[in-house]
Amino acid sequence: MINKKLGLTSLLTVGLLLTACTTSDNKETEKVSEDTKEDTSWSSVEEEGVLTVGTSGTYAPITFLNEENELTGFEVELVRELGEELGVEVEFETMQFDGLLPALRNGQIDVAANDFAITEERKEIFDFVDSHKYSYGSAIIRTEDDGKFESAYDLKGAKIGLGSLTSNYATFAENIGGETTAYDAGVDTILRDILNGNQDAYLNDRLVLQRNVEEFGDDGLMVDEDVKYHSSESALAVLKGNTELRDKLSEALGTLKDEGRVSELSEEFLGADSTQPVDQSEVVSLEAE
Incomplete structure (x- = not known):
């Protein structure tokens, strides 16, 4: 009986060892498979x-x-x-801002284009084409409040309107201690609420804000030149690992930059050339530090 038990125990031990080895081998195989997976992100686009x-x-x-x-x-x-x-056709799919990166992640789109700032958090999941826009955040305020915010730090406790609670501007507003409200009815609604006192400021990219003020056409609003935060580089986003597509887009972008087309488009739509890095000496970080 003793020998039989020992034999059974030995067989069980060997079985467990074989199972462990097989599991380990499978994991290694999966890892190698992932590491050697062919990147067809550009060739698929080119073929289609x-x-x-x-x-x-x-x-x-x-x-x-x-x-x-x-x-x-x-x-x-x-x-x-x-x-x-x-040499490919571009087809756009419009969706809410908060759905763009999830759509990129699930393969619904090849590229996300919505002034996405490159952040360490986003780089964990996505890759970015070379930067095409450099800027920083600012605020639209009432003209009568000019001088009230001597720096971005003075936004602490202010009533702040936002276009999305998932944007970097929302992150900064939270970090600075602002009282935030997200709007889904468009920028004009936020600007009207600033004028009537329901909000103190609207946070976004300074170049975008300047155009917002110009198009709204009310002298009671202005972009606060003293509020500078979140120095940013914006780029087109692709899914992490789609290196082939990223590199092709970066190569094409480089050609357009050399030809001056990116600067021209920036001047046309943003009113300034945004292709060069900005002076960050007075810009508060995204973490409000």
């Missing part, structure tokens, strides 16, 4: 002849519908020129 790009269409002057109800804007036209440079 279509680059599918997600954008909101509600973030002027980056992406918006013009008076003819046609999609346009700085990044929209930039992507169209990239497609022309690469």
Whole structure:
């Protein structure tokens, strides 16, 4: 009996060892398979002849519908020129800003284009084409409040309107200790609420804000030149690992930069050349430090 038990125990031990080895081998095989997986992100686009790009269409002057109800804007036209440079057709899918990166992650789109700032958190999941826009955040305030906010730090406790609670501007507002409200009815609603005192400021990219003020056309609003935060680099986003597609887009972008087309588009839609890094000496970090 003793020998039989020992034999059974030995067999069980060997079985467990074999199972452990098999599991380990499977994991190693899976890892090797992942590491050696062929990147067809560009070749698939090239073969199909279509680059599918997600954008909101509600973030002027980056992406918006013009008076003819046609999609346009700085990044929209930039992507169209990239497609022309690469010899593929560009098809846009419009969706809410908060749905763009999830759509990229699940393969619904090839590229997300909506003034996405490159952050360490986003880089864990996505890759970015070379930067095409450098800027920083600012605020639209009432003209009568000019001088009230001597720096971005003075936004602490202010009533702040936002376009999205998932944007970097929302992150900064939270970090600085602002009282935030998200709007889904468009920028004009936020600006009217600033004028009537329901909000103290609207946070966003300074170049975008300047165009917002100009188009709204009310002297009671201004962009606060003393409020500078979140120095940013914006780029087109692709899914992490889609290196082939990222590099092709970066190569085409480099050509457009050399030809001066990116600067021209920036001047046309943003009112300034945003292709060069900004002076960060007075810019507060995203963490409000």
